[in-house]
Amino acid sequence: HIGNARPAVVFDVLFRLLRHQFGKKHVVYARNFTDVDDKINAAAAEQGVPINTITNKYKAIYRQDMG
Incomplete structure (x- = not known):
């Protein structure tokens, strides 16, 4: 969603x-x-993985999208 990029753009300009x-x-x-x-906790429990597996995945996607 393009609206999710707004804070990143605003703070990058600032x-x-x-x-x-x-x-x-x-x-x-x-x-x-x-x-x-x-x-996040529910997704980790459902998939049987540590929480950081879920968060690291989405942080990497975010960084790639904002790159």
Whole structure:
């Protein structure tokens, strides 16, 4: 869904603006991924795999899509 990309685009633009204004040394981009959630826990239990197997899969897909 294209709407899911909006926060990534907004914060990427903000990061670039702040880095340009204040310099690379003074601006750090940190991103959070939710890796504890009832749906994630249920999917891991259903598939019989560790939670990080599920979360790592979707983080990789997200990074590829946003790349």
